[in-house]
Amino acid sequence: MVGRRAIIFHxxxxxxxxxxxRWLAERLEARGYxxxxxxxxxxxxxxxxxxxxxxxxxxxFDEDTVLVGHSGGAALLLALLERVDxxxxxxxxxxxxxxxxxxxxxxxxxxxxxxxxxxSHVRDIYFINSRQDPYGCDDRQGRAMFERLGGTQIVRDDGxxxxxxxxxxxxxxxxxxxx
Numbered sequence: 001m002v003g004r005r006a007i008i009f010h011x012x013x014x015x016x017x018x019x020x021x022r023w024l025a026e027r028l029e030a031r032g033y034x035x036x037x038x039x040x041x042x043x044x045x046x047x048x049x050x051x052x053x054x055x056x057x058x059x060x061f062d063e064d065t066v067l068v069g070h071s072g073g074a075a076l077l078l079a080l081l082e083r084v085d086x087x088x089x090x091x092x093x094x095x096x097x098x099x100x101x102x103x104x105x106x107x108x109x110x111x112x113x114x115x116x117x118x119x120s121h122v123r124d125i126y127f128i129n130s131r132q133d134p135y136g137c138d139d140r141q142g143r144a145m146f147e148r149l150g151g152t153q154i155v156r157d158d159g160x161x162x163x164x165x166x167x168x169x170x171x172x173x174x175x176x177x178x179x
Contacts, residue, residue, distance in 0.1 A: 004064045004089075006178070007036045011071030011095070012044035012108070019162025020171040024068070027175045033066070044072035044108040048079050051108075055080060063123075066178055067091040070161065071137055075108045078145075081118040082110075090124040092177060094161050098145050101136030115148040125151035126177055130158050 006028050008021050016022065016037040025035040036059065042051050055076065061067075065088040069077040074096030081091060098113065100106050119125075129142030139155040146153040154173070162168030 003034060004032060004066070005034045005036070005060075005062075006066040006068065007038070007059055009038070009040065009067070009069040009073030009076055010043070011069075011073050014043075014070070014073075015039050015041075018164075019070070019168045020174070021070075023170050024174055028066075028178060040073075040076075043076055044106060047107045048076070048110055052076075052079050052083065056083060061086045061088055063087060064089055067122075068094065068174065068178075069096065070094045071096070071135070072106075072108050074137075075106070078113055078118060079108075079110055081121045082114050083117075084121050087121050087123060089122075090126075090178065091122045092126045092128065092174060093142075093145065094128045094171075094174070095133060095135075095137040096127060096129070096145060097137045097141040098148075099141070101133075101138070101141055113148075119149050125149055127151065127153045128156065128161070128173070129153070130156050130161070132157060133160050134163070135160060 021037050025037050028035050061084045074093035127142035127146050129139045131139050142153050159166050
């Protein structure tokens with residue numbers, strides 16, 4: 001028995017040391033989680049079809065796994081949940097999106113999703129988005145995923161929940177959502 005595990009995926013152009021990722025990892029470790037905060041520079045750079053196998057092979061997933069993704073890392077979770085060979089305990093998509101949120105290319109997105117497969121691979125799913133997100137990863141994107149997958153949608157007014165010009169050292173809401 002491995003026990004509770006959490007994997008926190010950073011966003012496009014990010015790394016494990018920006019915003020709240022390490023803070024959340026420490027909070028979860030204090031509660032007994034084994035936490036991974038991998039660095040994937042290829043998130044939203046490499047096409048998802050070639051990038052996803054690296055992620056699937058780089059981690060193990062089971063009924064005690066919690067997945068957290070921010071921005072491009074949240075979009076990555078959709079493809080991951082579609083193809084993972086387990087049902088994970090929880091997924092939290094922060095500033096996530098399922099369609100192009102702006103005019104930029106989004107290699108992390110698939111042309112379409114098997115929403116039923118995604119739903120069958122996660123017991124509890126949350127979508128946390130802002131009304132005003134500078135990249136378009138807003139509450140409408142969260143709503144589009146919520147309408148297809150159910151779960152819980154949380155709408156805030158907190159920008160992108162951390163970015164190069166938006167310090168976001170702590171994320172108390174996330175800490176409370178993960179048991």
